[in-house]
């Protein structure tokens with residue numbers, strides 16, 4: 001399995017429009033963060049988790065020629081806004097895009113992209129095939145995916161475990177039962193927004209405590225705000241087995 005971080009930023013991305021803070025003006029490429037998404041290449045199958053506003057550019061930047069499925073964590077705009085751009089894959093693959101999402105998330109997709117779900121479709125609209133997922137394991141192209149339900153303040157969000165890789169975004173609290181599903185992961189990805197308290201996201205300190213509790217061989221932080229600080233500065237503060245992810249980071253796993 002090959003994992004490519006397509007985006008590691010929070011909802012506004014980094015830099016933030018109009019911001020001249022030291023992170024937003026940093027010349028370090030690792031301080032440029034598109035909205036959060038990850039590409040999984042497993043055998044000859046290609047899956048992305050979330051298609052936010054930067055989806056089109058992320059597909060171009062990572063050179064993705066074929067996409068088999070999109071898994072959605074939740075319905076916030078920074079995770080779904082780019083779905084319209086599956087049109088290119090529809091055209092080249094001559095089929096609808098397989099989308100996996102909770103029923104509640106599907107309702108948002110149908111509201112946001114109503115034209116793609118109209119009974120009589122205008123030519124050229126995105127072709128999307130919705131697959132409902134619940135909090136139990138499911139298969140995508142023969143690959144087992146285990147959902148992990150985390151809480152984003154009051155909104156349930158799905159993380160996903162695939163083999164020894166676990167990906168959690170937009171978590172603020174996680175029940176003991178759901179944490180159990182993450183145990184034994186070799187690689188854990190989890191959100192770490194900023195140092196200051198936040199109602200719906202782990203702070204840096206909370207993300208470190210979570211990483212230490214799950215105790216994966218390696219943990220990478222994602223969904224970061226410009227307020228977290230510069231990649232190089234925060235990296236120095238982290239324990240050995242925790243790193244900040246950055247856009248373009250590639251991991252290879254068995």
Ligand SMILES: [Zn+2]
Nearest residue numbers: 011076078170
């Ligand atoms: Zn988000």
Ligand SMILES: [Zn+2]
Nearest residue numbers: 019021024226
């Ligand atoms: Zn800034």
Ligand SMILES: [Zn+2]
Nearest residue numbers: 074076152170
């Ligand atoms: Zn969110």
